[in-house]
Amino acid sequence: MNKAKRAKLQQYGWKTGDAADFLNLSPEETHYLELKVALAQYLQKKRTHKHLTQASLAKMVHSSQSRVAKMEQSDATVSVDLLVRSLFALGTSRTELARVFSQNQFKKAA
Amino acid sequence: MNKAKRAKLQQYGWKTGDAADFLNLSPEETHYLELKVALAQYLQKKRTHKHLTQASLAKMVHSSQSRVAKMEQSDATVSVDLLVRSLFALGTSRTELARVFSQNQFKKAA
DNA sequence: TGCATTTATGTCAAATATGACATATTATAT
DNA sequence: ATATAATATGTCATATTTGACATAAATGCA
Numbered sequence: 001m002n003k004a005k006r007a008k009l010q011q012y013g014w015k016t017g018d019a020a021d022f023l024n025l026s027p028e029e030t031h032y033l034e035l036k037v038a039l040a041q042y043l044q045k046k047r048t049h050k051h052l053t054q055a056s057l058a059k060m061v062h063s064s065q066s067r068v069a070k071m072e073q074s075d076a077t078v079s080v081d082l083l084v085r086s087l088f089a090l091g092t093s094r095t096e097l098a099r100v101f102s103q104n105q106f107k108k109a110a
Numbered sequence: 111m112n113k114a115k116r117a118k119l120q121q122y123g124w125k126t127g128d129a130a131d132f133l134n135l136s137p138e139e140t141h142y143l144e145l146k147v148a149l150a151q152y153l154q155k156k157r158t159h160k161h162l163t164q165a166s167l168a169k170m171v172h173s174s175q176s177r178v179a180k181m182e183q184s185d186a187t188v189s190v191d192l193l194v195r196s197l198f199a200l201g202t203s204r205t206e207l208a209r210v211f212s213q214n215q216f217k218k219a220a
Numbered sequence: 221t222g223c224a225t226t227t228a229t230g231t232c233a234a235a236t237a238t239g240a241c242a243t244a245t246t247a248t249a250t
Numbered sequence: 251a252t253a254t255a256a257t258a259t260g261t262c263a264t265a266t267t268t269g270a271c272a273t274a275a276a277t278g279c280a
Contacts, residue, residue: 028198035194035204054257064239069258077237079267080191084145088138094145095212102208164227174269179228189237189267 035101039083040074042100046090047072061089145211149193150184152210156200157182171199 025033047057047068054068061068063082071078071086087097135143157167157178164178171178173192181188181196197207 028195031198031204032195035207053255058239062239064241065257066241066259067237067239069256073258075259079189079237080194081189082237084190085138085142088141094141097145098208098212101211102205163225168269172269174271175227176229176271177267177269179226183228185229187267192267 036078036080036083037074038100038103039080039087040072043083043087043090044072046087046092050090057086057090061086146188146190146193147184148210148213149190149197150182153193153197153200154182156197156202160200167196167200171196 047054052060053065054072055065058065058068061082063086067078067082068086071083084097087100157164162170163175164182165175168175168178171192173196177188177192178196181193194207197210
């Protein structure tokens with residue numbers, strides 16, 4: 001079970017708790033995964049709210065459209081560093097970022 | 111001016127604002143640097159509070175003493191990912207981590 | 221003072237993340 | 251339906267981060 005698969009499963013609607021159990025993640029692995037997905041979702045939200053395309057955001061952060069897509073997909077190959085730097089590039093404050101960190105993501109839609 | 115030097119200057123007592131001006135950092139670079147140093151300081155605080163040596167923490171996170179030292183020194187070669195995962199390994203909650211994110215570090219000691 | 225323990229720093233091969241690119245898939249409009 | 255724009259996915263050479271190791275410097279303690 002690799003990290004990519006885990007992230008995918010998350011994405012497809014597993015509640016975090018369920019997924020963590022199912023995938024036998026340690027508490028710290030669970031926290032880390034949840035965090036990355038929270039950052040990914042917030043990045044997408046913020047980008048679309050600003051009416052930016054992935055390509056234009058990519059320019060802002062000196063990256064590429066494909067990598068922005070991967071960020072938003074919580075692809076296992078993207079680092080928290082890149083997510084955080086991208087969010088800062090979108091004008092996110094540290095306080096705002098803190099809110100993303102503490103928020104509980106992934107209440108599965110009923 | 112490389113990243114390591116920047117981090118060092120921060121460490122040696124510059125107020126963030128001063129250092130950012132002096133080093134010509136963009137707002138997002140400043141935020142990112144501040145964040146890393148905040149995480150580094152919190153990691154050290156948390157470790158010492160638990161009476162752990164760098165070596166023992168290293169074992170917990172499957173890393174090495176030298177890398178833990180570098181984390182706590184805000185060495186430019188350590189990622190936010192590693193810092194965050196180490197903090198989780200020390201039992202840090204996402205809420206707690208969020209507090210670290212929003213706190214303003216580096217009021218220079220008078 | 222010495223001696224042990226802890227922390228800091230430098231280096232390096234291996235592991236991982238990166239931007240770039242091609243291309244597939246999906247959405248949107250006419 | 252078909253053209254166009256946007257997003258997703260796969261791959262790869264390069265760059266960065268990694269744990270490990272050696273060793274220096276600092277700290278504590280008899």
